[in-house]
Amino acid sequence: MDTYIQGIIMLAGINLMAVLGLSLLTGFTGLFSFGHAGFMAIGAYSAAIVTSLLKLPFVFGIAASGVMAGVVALLIGKLTLKLKGDYFCIATLGFGEAIRLILDNFQGLGGSRGWPGIPAYTSIWNIVIVDILGVIFLANLVRSRHGRNMIAVREEELAAQVAGIDVVKYKTLALVISAVYAGVAGAFLGHYMTFIQPKMFALIKSTELTIIVIFGGLGSISGSVLGAIVLTFLPEMLRAVDKWRLVAYGAAVILIMITRPRGLMGGVELTPSGIRKVLAEHRAKRKANAERSAQ
């Protein structure tokens, strides 16, 4: 396969990993984050320390990235998840930027000039396998009792609380799991680029992840998968008009917000039963229309 195409596939896989986690937090639990690039950064640097400095195999690097991101998320969650929606959003923004600026100033890990020479361990196979595992875990999670509780928190926080759901606990759980996904994505990104730099994990990266989740559709795993693939390939195809690509991107985001805020697949899954559901609704609507016109 063409190495260029291979590269894009790997990039899509890495984005997908981060997006899957964010999909749980945003799409299923209803919390928005503008700091997930911070968790990716933590993952990327942790993994690089393990593989590049300690010379351990990649598996340990991935594990370290997930654990570190998860632990930090737990701390951040304890501090900020009692805040109401928009303030939590702002807090994550502050967190993401703070992580980037700390790494920028920390000369031990390369500082703002970055850290070159990370081994190129990421391959199509390991990223695809991890993606598949990620999807399977997430699909099972959202259908479990815990997943249903998270959706309840998203739909009606107060009612969920009254019904006996520990809202803060489930928000924390969603944040930690999403951070682990982001951390692992960061590990793969570092070992794909073989070079990491704090600048790569700026606010714009967090925004991009959130945009992919919304583009794919809130509350839909298959939507997130589709969104990650489409929104990674699309900018690459627009390389010819490189300068205008992000202009179009910004305009597209506004357009989606004002015309189709549910995204590509809001709330619908691309599974046999999901498709049947949509078709049935469609048929019912057509039947109703036909009856109305017959009268």
Add this chain to the structure above:
Amino acid sequence: MTQFFQQLINGLSIGSVYAMMAVGYSLVYSIMNFSNFAHGGVIMLGAYFGFFSMTLIKLPFAAAFGLAAVGTAALAVLIERIAYKPLRDRKAPFLYFIISAMGASIFLENIVIATIGPTFRTYPQVFSRTPISIGGLSIGRLDLIMFGVSALCLVALVLFIERTKTGKAIRAASYNMKAAALMGVDTDRVVMTVFAIGGLLAGVAGVFFGMKYTVYPQIGNITLKSFVAAVFGGLGSLPGAVLGSVILGTLETFVAGYLSSQFRDLIAFVILIGVLVFRPTGIMGKPSEDKA
């Protein structure tokens, strides 16, 4: 001791520019309850408007200032019409506004990169670089003018909000948009006015910012700090935004002066997290109950 006062003056001057930006964030928040991240892009374009009217059209300084402010006011209203009005009509949750704002900010930054280019540009020198010295302290002319104009703008804003009929409508809408509408306030016009005022101040702030530093498409990222100042002072509160900005500006210069300039940017975000953890409503924000 001299150094202390010197830093204090520098801090106040940069803080006053932050204040003009922060007021824009806070005004919009007080009416529409969302953080308008497109504001950074508007400020950035203000810096460019001022720059080009001084270099290309060769306008005198004051006229360039006016043109930049009017331009950004128009731009802010335009963004509201395109990116937020449809959401307002649909009564969409605040998150859609934030995402739309992020989209607008990406759009603005990159359209500037695509058309004007990513290069750093320096304003022509307007004021003499020799500082004025008062009792052993040297104050830059630009700093002095920045502080003066900002203070003037903010006083004008307070008078506008407190004394005029439109100001009254803005205050009413910030308490309760629906009730204000029932009392005959044209809320659509209030929203437009608020964006226009925010835009005007953004233009002035953008020109000053460009003159003090340089002009480049990513200025918007630095203006994020004025957003932090608005949160620090309490989102939605105008005096809070000013106070937060002045404190942040002073703190920043002290950190840069006494510790290290590298930590200057970090301090803003550390403050942000600290404020949110210990006092989410900031110094002067009204406590808002989460109705879930």
